[in-house]
Amino acid sequence: MDTLLAVVADAFTPFHLSMMLAGVVIGLIIGAMPGLSSNLGIALMLPMTFGMDPISALILLTSLYTSAIYGGSFSAILLHTPGTSASAATAIDGFALTRKGEFNKAIRISTFASVVGGLSSAIALLAIAPPLSLLSLKFGPAEYFWLAVFGISVIGTLASGNMIKGLVSGAVGVAISTVGLDLDSGYPRFTFGFYDLQGGIGFVPAVIGLFSLSQALLMCEKPHNTIQEVDPTSGGKWRLLPTWAELKFTQATIWRSSIIGIIIGILPGAGGDIGSWTAYNEAKRFSKNDPDFGKGSIRGIAASESANNATTGGAIIPLLTLGIPGSPSAAILLGALVLHGMQPGRTLFTEHAHFTYTVCVGFLIANLVMGFVGMAMCRYMGVVARLPNTILIIAVTVLSIVGSYSLGNNIYDVYTMMAFGIIGYLMRKTGFSAAPMVLGMILGPLAEQGFRQAVQLADGPVLLHMVANPISWVLVSLIVLSVGSAAWLELSRSKLTDVMAEK
Amino acid sequence: MLWVNRIVGVALIVFCAALWQISDDYPEMARLFPRVMFVIIVFFSVLMVGRTFLPAAAAGGSGEGGANPAVMVRPILAFVATSLALAASSYIGFFLAMAVLAAVLVPILGIRSLRWYAFATVVLLVAVYAIFVVVLNVPLTLRPPVL
Structure with a gap:
C-alpha cells in the first residue's frame, strides 16, 4: 500500500505532471501534422531526455506516444488527411461528419474514445505486465534467441506489405548490430579501420535517420502539398464530454474496440493502424443497422480511435516484460529504456518496481490529460495540420541534426544519422519497412548472446540443444505460424491478383 | 518495382559474400553469428529475386511517394545541401550553417512564401538555441569558431 501511494505521489509531482503535459502537447502537434508520426516524434525527443532521470524521460516519451496516436485524428477529421497511419480509418466517418458541419461532435467522440482506449490499455498494462514478467524468469539463452527471432519475424511479416522485404529488413538490422567490438574476444568486427565504429552503430542516431530524416526527404518530393480547407469554427456546439445519447450509441463499440486494440497491441509489430482497421471492420460487422456507417457515423470514429489508442498500452506490455516491443514506436521506447539503464524483464517489476509502476501510472494519467488538452486545443489543430511542408522539412532536418549531435556531442553520430536517413528514404521508396530493421538492431545483441551461449552449452548438435525446452518449442511454433500465415496470405493475394488480371 | 527488387537482392547477396570474406580473419565465435545472419539475408534475397520471375507475385510492398524516379531529384539535392551545410558547420559555426541551409533549400523546394519561411x-533556430x-548545454557553435 505504501509503495502504491509512493508511486502515485511520484507520478503527481509537478515536474512529472509538466513532463506529461509537454509530451501530450508535442504528441498532439506531431500527430496532427500529416506525414509526421509517433515514431518520428519519439525519435526526435529521445536525445532531449538524456539529461533527465529515467522516470521523467519515460513519462515524457510514453505521453508523447499515446497523444501522437490520438493527434492523428484531428487532421483525419478536419482535413481528410490522417496525421498518422493509425487514424486512416477515422478519416472515413470523421471527415464525413465535418462536411455535415459536425466536426465538434466528431472530435468529441474521437477524444472520448481515445481516452477510454488509452485508459483501458494502461489498466491492462498494470494488470497483465507484472504476472507476465514472471515468464521471463523461465527463459534461458536459447529461449531469448528464439524470442528475438520471433519478435523480428512478426514485425517483419506485419510491418510491411511484403513479407520477404520485411524479413530482409529485420535480418539486415540484426547484421548491423554485430558491427563493433566483439564483447567476448574484443575483436573489432566490420569496423574497416574506423575507430568510431568500434563502439558499434549508434541506435538513436540510426532511428532518427530512419524515421525522421527519411520523412523529411520524402516530404521534399511534394513540398507544396495542398490540403482541403474546412472552416473549423462552423463545426457545431463545443462540449467536453459526449451527450448521453452519443455515449449509449457508442459504448459497446468503444469497449469492444479497446479490447481488440489491447490484444493487437500486445502482438509484436502490429501497431495502431492494424488495430484501428480491425476494430473498424468489426464495428462495421456489428453496425448493420446503422445506415450512416462509413458516411459519418460516430461508431466508425469510436471504433478506430479507441482501438488505436488501446494498442499503445498493449504494445508496452511485451516491451516491459520480455523486451519485445509491440509496435515500431514501442521499439524506440525500448531503446530509450535501455539507454536509461533499464533492462526489460522481471527486474523491472522487482528491483525497479518504483520506476516501472510510476511510468505506468504516469501513462494512465497522461491519457486523461490528453483528453482535456485535446478538447482545449481542437479549434487550433486545423491550423497546425495545415503548416506548410517546407517549414516541417527544415524543422525536422535541423532537429534531426541537433538531436543526434546532442547524444554525445559527437559529429560521428550526425554522420550515422545522415547515412541512415538516406538509407531510410531509399528503403521507403523501394517498399522496405524501417521498423523491422530498428527491431533487428535492438534485438540483435540479445539474439547473438543467446545464440552464442546456446552454442557453448550445447552437448551435441546445437539445433537440438536450442529446441530442447518446451518454451523454445512454443516460440519456434509461433515463428513458423507467423511466417507461414503471412506467406499463405501473400500467396492468396497473388492468386487473387492473377484471377483479377485474367478477368 | 521488379527491377528494384532484383537490384537490391543481388546487391545484398554480393554484400554478404564480401562481408563473409572479410570475417574470415575473425575468431571463430566472433564470426559465427554474423555468418548465420549473412546466410539468412542471402536466403531471403534469393527468394526476393526469385519472386520477381513469378507472375503477379511481385505486386506487394510498393514504395512510398511518387513512382517516377524524377521525384527523387529534390530529396537528393536537399540531402546533398544538408551534408554540405554539416561539413561547413565546423568552419562557419552551427547556427550560421543551418541558416545558410535554410536559404539554400528555398530554390530546391521552390518556396513561395519567403517571409513566412524566414520567420519560421x-x-x-532560436528555439533550438534555447533548448x-x-x-x-549542448556545445553548438553560435558563430564561426575563428571569431
Missing part, C-alpha cells in the same frame, strides 16, 4: 526558420544550448 528564425523561430526554429539545446541554454537548457541542455
Whole structure:
C-alpha cells in the first residue's frame, strides 16, 4: 500500500505532471501534422531526455506516444488527411461528419474514445505486465534467441506489405548490430579501420535517420502539398464530454474496440493502424443497422480511435516484460529504456518496481490529460495540420541534426544519422519497412548472446540443444505460424491478383 | 518495382559474400553469428529475386511517394545541401550553417512564401538555441569558431 501511494505521489509531482503535459502537447502537434508520426516524434525527443532521470524521460516519451496516436485524428477529421497511419480509418466517418458541419461532435467522440482506449490499455498494462514478467524468469539463452527471432519475424511479416522485404529488413538490422567490438574476444568486427565504429552503430542516431530524416526527404518530393480547407469554427456546439445519447450509441463499440486494440497491441509489430482497421471492420460487422456507417457515423470514429489508442498500452506490455516491443514506436521506447539503464524483464517489476509502476501510472494519467488538452486545443489543430511542408522539412532536418549531435556531442553520430536517413528514404521508396530493421538492431545483441551461449552449452548438435525446452518449442511454433500465415496470405493475394488480371 | 527488387537482392547477396570474406580473419565465435545472419539475408534475397520471375507475385510492398524516379531529384539535392551545410558547420559555426541551409533549400523546394519561411526558420533556430544550448548545454557553435 505504501509503495502504491509512493508511486502515485511520484507520478503527481509537478515536474512529472509538466513532463506529461509537454509530451501530450508535442504528441498532439506531431500527430496532427500529416506525414509526421509517433515514431518520428519519439525519435526526435529521445536525445532531449538524456539529461533527465529515467522516470521523467519515460513519462515524457510514453505521453508523447499515446497523444501522437490520438493527434492523428484531428487532421483525419478536419482535413481528410490522417496525421498518422493509425487514424486512416477515422478519416472515413470523421471527415464525413465535418462536411455535415459536425466536426465538434466528431472530435468529441474521437477524444472520448481515445481516452477510454488509452485508459483501458494502461489498466491492462498494470494488470497483465507484472504476472507476465514472471515468464521471463523461465527463459534461458536459447529461449531469448528464439524470442528475438520471433519478435523480428512478426514485425517483419506485419510491418510491411511484403513479407520477404520485411524479413530482409529485420535480418539486415540484426547484421548491423554485430558491427563493433566483439564483447567476448574484443575483436573489432566490420569496423574497416574506423575507430568510431568500434563502439558499434549508434541506435538513436540510426532511428532518427530512419524515421525522421527519411520523412523529411520524402516530404521534399511534394513540398507544396495542398490540403482541403474546412472552416473549423462552423463545426457545431463545443462540449467536453459526449451527450448521453452519443455515449449509449457508442459504448459497446468503444469497449469492444479497446479490447481488440489491447490484444493487437500486445502482438509484436502490429501497431495502431492494424488495430484501428480491425476494430473498424468489426464495428462495421456489428453496425448493420446503422445506415450512416462509413458516411459519418460516430461508431466508425469510436471504433478506430479507441482501438488505436488501446494498442499503445498493449504494445508496452511485451516491451516491459520480455523486451519485445509491440509496435515500431514501442521499439524506440525500448531503446530509450535501455539507454536509461533499464533492462526489460522481471527486474523491472522487482528491483525497479518504483520506476516501472510510476511510468505506468504516469501513462494512465497522461491519457486523461490528453483528453482535456485535446478538447482545449481542437479549434487550433486545423491550423497546425495545415503548416506548410517546407517549414516541417527544415524543422525536422535541423532537429534531426541537433538531436543526434546532442547524444554525445559527437559529429560521428550526425554522420550515422545522415547515412541512415538516406538509407531510410531509399528503403521507403523501394517498399522496405524501417521498423523491422530498428527491431533487428535492438534485438540483435540479445539474439547473438543467446545464440552464442546456446552454442557453448550445447552437448551435441546445437539445433537440438536450442529446441530442447518446451518454451523454445512454443516460440519456434509461433515463428513458423507467423511466417507461414503471412506467406499463405501473400500467396492468396497473388492468386487473387492473377484471377483479377485474367478477368 | 521488379527491377528494384532484383537490384537490391543481388546487391545484398554480393554484400554478404564480401562481408563473409572479410570475417574470415575473425575468431571463430566472433564470426559465427554474423555468418548465420549473412546466410539468412542471402536466403531471403534469393527468394526476393526469385519472386520477381513469378507472375503477379511481385505486386506487394510498393514504395512510398511518387513512382517516377524524377521525384527523387529534390530529396537528393536537399540531402546533398544538408551534408554540405554539416561539413561547413565546423568552419562557419552551427547556427550560421543551418541558416545558410535554410536559404539554400528555398530554390530546391521552390518556396513561395519567403517571409513566412524566414520567420519560421528564425523561430526554429532560436528555439533550438534555447533548448539545446541554454537548457541542455549542448556545445553548438553560435558563430564561426575563428571569431
